[in-house]
Amino acid sequence: MRIKDIAKLAGVSPATVSRVMNNNGYVKDEKREAVLKVIKEVDYQPNSIAKSLKNQKSHMLGVIVPKISTETASRVVSGVTEVAKAHGYQVLIANTDLDIEEEINYLKFLSNKSVDGIVMMGTEITDRHLEVMDKLTVPIVILGQEVFGYTSIIHNDYEASYQMTAYLISQGHKAIAFIGVSEKDKAVGVIRKNGYLDCIKDHGLEVDEELMAIGDFDIDTGYQMMNKVLEKKIPTAVYAVTDHLAIGATHALLDKGYRVPEDVSVVGIGDIKLAEYLNPPLTTVHYTFKTSGKMAAEVVFDLIHRVRTKGECLMTTFELKKRASVKNIR
Amino acid sequence: MRIKDIAKLAGVSPATVSRVMNNNGYVKDEKREAVLKVIKEVDYQPNSIAKSLKNQKSHMLGVIVPKISTETASRVVSGVTEVAKAHGYQVLIANTDLDIEEEINYLKFLSNKSVDGIVMMGTEITDRHLEVMDKLTVPIVILGQEVFGYTSIIHNDYEASYQMTAYLISQGHKAIAFIGVSEKDKAVGVIRKNGYLDCIKDHGLEVDEELMAIGDFDIDTGYQMMNKVLEKKIPTAVYAVTDHLAIGATHALLDKGYRVPEDVSVVGIGDIKLAEYLNPPLTTVHYTFKTSGKMAAEVVFDLIHRVRTKGECLMTTFELKKRASVKNIR
DNA sequence: TATGAATGTGAAATCGATTTCAGTTATTTC
DNA sequence: GAAATAACTGAAATCGATTTCACATTCATA
Numbered sequence: 001m002r003i004k005d006i007a008k009l010a011g012v013s014p015a016t017v018s019r020v021m022n023n024n025g026y027v028k029d030e031k032r033e034a035v036l037k038v039i040k041e042v043d044y045q046p047n048s049i050a051k052s053l054k055n056q057k058s059h060m061l062g063v064i065v066p067k068i069s070t071e072t073a074s075r076v077v078s079g080v081t082e083v084a085k086a087h088g089y090q091v092l093i094a095n096t097d098l099d100i101e102e103e104i105n106y107l108k109f110l111s112n113k114s115v116d117g118i119v120m121m122g123t124e125i126t127d128r129h130l131e132v133m134d135k136l137t138v139p140i141v142i143l144g145q146e147v148f149g150y151t152s153i154i155h156n157d158y159e160a161s162y163q164m165t166a167y168l169i170s171q172g173h174k175a176i177a178f179i180g181v182s183e184k185d186k187a188v189g190v191i192r193k194n195g196y197l198d199c200i201k202d203h204g205l206e207v208d209e210e211l212m213a214i215g216d217f218d219i220d221t222g223y224q225m226m227n228k229v230l231e232k233k234i235p236t237a238v239y240a241v242t243d244h245l246a247i248g249a250t251h252a253l254l255d256k257g258y259r260v261p262e263d264v265s266v267v268g269i270g271d272i273k274l275a276e277y278l279n280p281p282l283t284t285v286h287y288t289f290k291t292s293g294k295m296a297a298e299v300v301f302d303l304i305h306r307v308r309t310k311g312e313c314l315m316t317t318f319e320l321k322k323r324a325s326v327k328n329i330r
Numbered sequence: 331m332r333i334k335d336i337a338k339l340a341g342v343s344p345a346t347v348s349r350v351m352n353n354n355g356y357v358k359d360e361k362r363e364a365v366l367k368v369i370k371e372v373d374y375q376p377n378s379i380a381k382s383l384k385n386q387k388s389h390m391l392g393v394i395v396p397k398i399s400t401e402t403a404s405r406v407v408s409g410v411t412e413v414a415k416a417h418g419y420q421v422l423i424a425n426t427d428l429d430i431e432e433e434i435n436y437l438k439f440l441s442n443k444s445v446d447g448i449v450m451m452g453t454e455i456t457d458r459h460l461e462v463m464d465k466l467t468v469p470i471v472i473l474g475q476e477v478f479g480y481t482s483i484i485h486n487d488y489e490a491s492y493q494m495t496a497y498l499i500s501q502g503h504k505a506i507a508f509i510g511v512s513e514k515d516k517a518v519g520v521i522r523k524n525g526y527l528d529c530i531k532d533h534g535l536e537v538d539e540e541l542m543a544i545g546d547f548d549i550d551t552g553y554q555m556m557n558k559v560l561e562k563k564i565p566t567a568v569y570a571v572t573d574h575l576a577i578g579a580t581h582a583l584l585d586k587g588y589r590v591p592e593d594v595s596v597v598g599i600g601d602i603k604l605a606e607y608l609n610p611p612l613t614t615v616h617y618t619f620k621t622s623g624k625m626a627a628e629v630v631f632d633l634i635h636r637v638r639t640k641g642e643c644l645m646t647t648f649e650l651k652k653r654a655s656v657k658n659i660r
Numbered sequence: 661t662a663t664g665a666a667t668g669t670g671a672a673a674t675c676g677a678t679t680t681c682a683g684t685t686a687t688t689t690c
Numbered sequence: 691g692a693a694a695t696a697a698c699t700g701a702a703a704t705c706g707a708t709t710t711c712a713c714a715t716t717c718a719t720a
Contacts, residue, residue, distance in 0.1 A: 002705095002706055002707080003706065003707060003708090004706080004707095007670095012669080012670085013669065013670040013671080014670085014706090014707080014708090015669070015670055015671085015708080015709075016668090016669065016670075017707095018707070018708055018709080019668095019669090019708095019709095021707095022708080024709095025668085025669095025709085026666085026667050026668045026669085027667095027668070027669085028667085028668060028669085031668085031669085043438075043465070045438060045439070045441070045442035046442070046706080046707065047383075047442060047443050047705090047706050047707065048439075048442060048443065048444045048707095049379055049382045049383045049388060049443060049444060049705090049706080049707090050383055050675090050705070050706035050707040050708090051706080051707055051708080052379045052675095052707095053377075053379045053380055053383050053674095053675050053676070053677090053705090053706080053707075054674075054675050054706080054707050054708045054709085055675085055707085055708075056675070058379060060422075067408070068404050068407050068408045068411060069401075069404045069405050069407070069408035069620065070404070071399075071401070071404075073404070074398050074399045074400070074401075074403070074404035074407075075399045077398050077399070077404075077423065077425075078397075078398050078399035078425060081398060081423060081425040082425070082427075085425075090422055090423075090424070090439075090444075091422070091423045091425075092390075092420055092421070092422055092423075093407065093411060093420075093421045093422070093423050094420070095407075095408060095411040095412070095415075095421075097412075108375060109375070109378075109420075111375070112375035112376070112377060112378060113377050113378065113379060113676095114378045114379060114420075135373070219607065247604070247607050251607065272604075274577070274602075274604045274608075277549065277577050277581065277608070278604075278607070278608070278609065279608065279609030290399065332675095332676055332677080333676065333677060333678090334676080334677095337700095342699080342700085343699065343700040343701080344676090344677080344678090344700085345678080345679075345699070345700055345701085346698090346699065346700075347677095348677070348678055348679080349678095349679095349698095349699090351677095352678080354679095355679090355698085355699095356696085356697050356698045356699085357697095357698075357699085358697080358698060358699085361698090361699085376676080376677065377675090377676050377677065378677095379675090379676080379677090380675070380676035380677040380678090380705090381676080381677055381678080382677095382705095383675090383676080383677075383704095383705050383706070383707090384676080384677050384678045384679085384704075384705050385677085385678075385705085386705075443706095661720100662719105662720090663718100663719085663720090664717105664718090664719085664720105665716105665717080665718075665719095666715100666716080666717070666718090667714100667715075667716065667717085668713105668714080668715070668716085669712105669713085669714075669715095670711105670712095670713095670714105671710105671711090671712090671713105672709100672710090672711090672712105673708100673709085673710080673711095674707100674708080674709080674710095675706105675707090675708090676705105677704100677705090678703100678704080678705090679702100679703085679704080680701105680702090680703080680704095681700105681701090681702090681703095682699105682700095682701090682702105683698105683699085683700090683701105684697100684698080684699075684700105685696100685697080685698075685699095686695100686696080686697065686698085687694100687695080687696070687697080688693100688694080688695070688696085689692105689693085689694075689695085690691105690692090690693085690694095
């Protein structure tokens with residue numbers, strides 16, 4: 001069923017059908033009714049691709065995520081889809097599986113008019129990214145990393161990291177192990193580490209390299225890094241930069257016979273859904289990822305509608321979730 | 331940059347540019363090179379919407395999920411995107427947030443030529459769904475529920491449920507509580523219950539209504555339903571039809587002072603990522619959701635390419651994960 | 661009742677690609 | 691060397707909607 005067919009059935013021209021559908025221009029009441037009747041009868045749905053071509057907008061938002069099957073990414077996508085829906089938009093998923101080449105390909109692909117705006121969950125932003133992003137004609141919002149000249153939404157990683165470390169210190173901990181990730185990821189790898197380091201120094205404690213380990217993002221890495229630290233020193237608390245790392249670390253501790261939190265306290269960052277159901281419930285930082293996703297989408301729409309200018313950096317809030325995995329040893 | 335501009339720059343007609351881009355038809359080598367040179371120079375990306383309109387295919391797959399922010403859904407989407415990518419396809423997400431109206435709207439929307447195929451993660455399939463699905467011109471695959479006349483991919487819920495119950499019985503359990511969900515969800519609400527009931531009967535045990543409770547899908551419901559059962563009876567084992575319900579049940583037990591698994595064993599279904607990191611690690615059934623997603627996508631492509639006919643019902647495998655949450659009391 | 665404004669309508673151009681069709685040039689084949 | 695075939699090319703139609711433009715009708719106002 002094309003607009004032509006509807007026009008014929010209703011005894012009008014395609015132009016009139018279009019005017020009825022989009023509610024613009026003059027149409028005599030009787031013709032409008034006739035058209036609406038036919039539309040209802042045949043359950044006519046206009047071809048959205050033809051619409052997109054003519055209107056030069058696709059009513060689609062692209063979301064580039066490093067790994068859709070993670071809790072963080074899926075929460076962000078959930079937020080984005082919610083806002084998109086409210087604007088009558090669809091969401092196109094680009095799942096890069098942490099492949100930088102893919103990320104760049106998707107940026108290129110999404111730019112050639114197939115979406116009206118892009119939300120990118122950033123991990124590592126390289127010069128190649130910037131090169132492609134410079135040529136982009138559609139608005140883009142980067143989530144999770146600050147990129148100069150581009151609209152970014154970041155979590156207050158520094159402050160969260162600092163406060164978490166300060167909390168451990170306030171509970172009497174001095175030997176606080178740090179389990180982090182590669183510096184390629186600015187937000188998680190660099191900023192969270194800086195928060196930890198600065199806090200340690202500000203409180204007049206020593207930074208001890210032997211208490212620090214760097215690895216990947218998964219639970220298993222947390223396990224291994226914890227063991228690596230335990231070979232040299234036994235901390236009273238462990239600060240892992242993600243909840244998954246914290247879970248891995250906890251298991252390494254338990255396997256070595258240490259009790260959590262009686263012997264060693266453990267904290268993470270992220271507040272995954274199950275954090276409070278772990279045993280012991282994990283002390284962590286709650287980032288509102290769904291809210292970030294919503295915010296990112298709102299901002300993209302602002303950029304699309306030109307009610308906001310490119311280049312801002314917004315920050316989302318966080319909340320320290322104090323749970324049983326930390327013991328006061330003061 | 332349109333194909334016309336490229337044509338002008340290369341000193342040929344748009345038709346020739348198209349022939350070069352799509353590698354069909356005759357083009358003299360020198361012209362081909364000239365065109366390719368220009369394409370590379372200006373980094374020309376053809377407008378995919380115009381392509382879609384002319385070619386009558388969008389190279390997009392629609393995925394309808396009840397709630398993208400769940401582990402199950404995001405794993406399925408991950409599988410679908412992987413296969414889609416391999417076929418040069420994009421994935422459009424339709425997140426219904428468990429709203430049936432939305433599900434039907436999306437079915438309608440996706441059908442009008444904006445996607446070439448649909449994967450729907452089904453929960454409850456109503457007559458309204460069927461009515462809309464009957465009119466669909468694009469292939470659809472339903473994941474998680476069997477729908478007569480439509481291609482479905484289901485998890486072997488009956489067998490999984492039966493085997494899990496049988497395992498508990500084999501460990502000496504006789505009073506096995508059941509925490510289920512509404513029968514609106516055929517697969518989880520009806521089939522898993524039947525697996526439990528049949529297994530109980532087949533082993534000559536009594537079905538005890540007081541050991542059974544039905545509720546929603548969330549952790550909290552698991553907690554409440556467990557408490558409801560505990561008011562009447564104290565089982566030696568609890569079979570919850572999802573891992574989240576099992577987690578809720580475990581917490582209810584712990585809060586009431588029972589130890590798991592020393593006093594009461596607990597099992598779930600689904601094998602969420604953290605199941606093995608819970609304390610105690612949860613005995614559960616591992617469904618390969620990502621694999622199901624992949625399979626669903628493959629089947630959609632088969633339907634698109636007409637190398638498979640509509641109406642089949644495929645079944646995915648599962649694996650019983652025996653972990654510490656079950657105690658042998660024989 | 662004339663005259664301008666408001667209302668109403670459809671033919672045709674447009675969005676950016678693909679493809680048919682008709683015509684031209686090069687290459688075989690007899 | 692003529693005829694048949696293959697290689698090549700671009701103008702124009704097409705996909706299905708929207709919108710301009712030109713024209714027709716109704717309505718209000720002096």
